[in-house]
Amino acid sequence: MAQSLKEAFTCSICQQFFSDPVQLPCSHVFCQHCIQPSDSMREDFLIECPSCKAQLRGNPVRALELCEPCNSLKQHWGLLEMELYLTDEVRxxxxxVRLDPSTAHSLLLLSCDLKSVQCGTISHNTEPDASRVPQLVSVLGGPSFSMGCHYWEVEVEGHEWALGVCQESVDRQCKGDVSCEQGFWIISKQAGEIHAHSLEPPELRAIPDLRRVGIFVDVEFEVVKFYNVDNKFCVYIHQPVPSCEPLRPFFSLGLPREGAPAASLSILQ
Known part of the structure; x- marks a missing residue:
């Protein structure tokens, strides 16, 4: 999104944000100093459009509707990049973060260091436990967060998974899809597509190779951000995320498919 916005306000000649943008009759826009040297201000000015190669006569028209948004974008681009890209400050x-065995679904196998989990086909620890969410093949993480900023990265393998945070007091007997209405702020992979479980689910860009996910929580600003660690792009932002009670890291894996490797995830160091 940020890159598309930048491209829309970038001159294709100088590769900088528009400066005094002008529009040619063919509708393409360029900086005035790039397309129209000062000694060419005359009515019979003839130019070939650098984009479509059309032969055009006459002076370009100033694109007034682009001036204000372009100036604003130039002024705030640094902050916008920090908002939409994974920075060293966030990392x-x-x-x-470690997995909490008491909250793990019976099909999940946790590593000894509580940093990795794999979904199997045989149930373990079948005794009921009020800490679990029995309807989801999931496990919660620790610690819980009630203030400050926090970040962790997860590498996921499998056709289905979900990551994010949930409220400490989330209904452990919840059924069906999970969403922010139920105290979950997550993204998930289903049928090869990435979904945001929000009140008005947006159309997220296709990310078929999303395997390393960064999760950032700012409790005071009530925001949870998800990043594609490989390209540092922000995948989705949940906001507001109520800070009235602690938040727990949340992890979920899809059930194994016949003939396919077991789904797994690892919390990266």
Whole structure:
């Protein structure tokens, strides 16, 4: 989204944000100094459009409707990049997140260091536990967060998974799809597509190779962000995320498919 916005306000000649943008009769826009040297201000000015190669006569028209938004974008681009891209500052807030065995679904196999989990086909620890969410093949993480900023990264393998945070007091007996209405702020992969479980689910860009996900929580600003760690692009932002009670890291894996490798995830160091 940020890159598309930048491209829409970038001159294809100088590759910079538009400066005094002008529009040719063919509708393509360029900086005035790029397309129209000062000694060519005359009515019989003839030019070939650099984009479509059309032969055009006459002076370009100033694109007034682009001037204000372009100036604003130039002024705030640094902040916008920080908002939409994974920065070193965010990664410096990394937490030592570990899986909580008491909350793990009976089909999940946790590693000894509580950093990895795999979904199997045989149930373990079948005794009922009020800490689990029995309708979801999921496990919660720790610690819980009630203030400050926190970040962790997860590498996922499998056709279905869900990551994010949930409220400490989330209804453990919830049924069906999970969403922010139920106290879950997550993204998930289903049928090869990435979904945001929000009140008005947006159309997210296709990310077929999303395997390393960064999760950032700012409790005071009530925001949860999800990043594609490989290209540092922000995949989705949940906001507001109520800070009235602690939030727990949330992890879920899809059930194994016949003939396919078991789904797994690892919390990266």
């Amino acid at each position: 410096s807030m990394r937490e030592d």
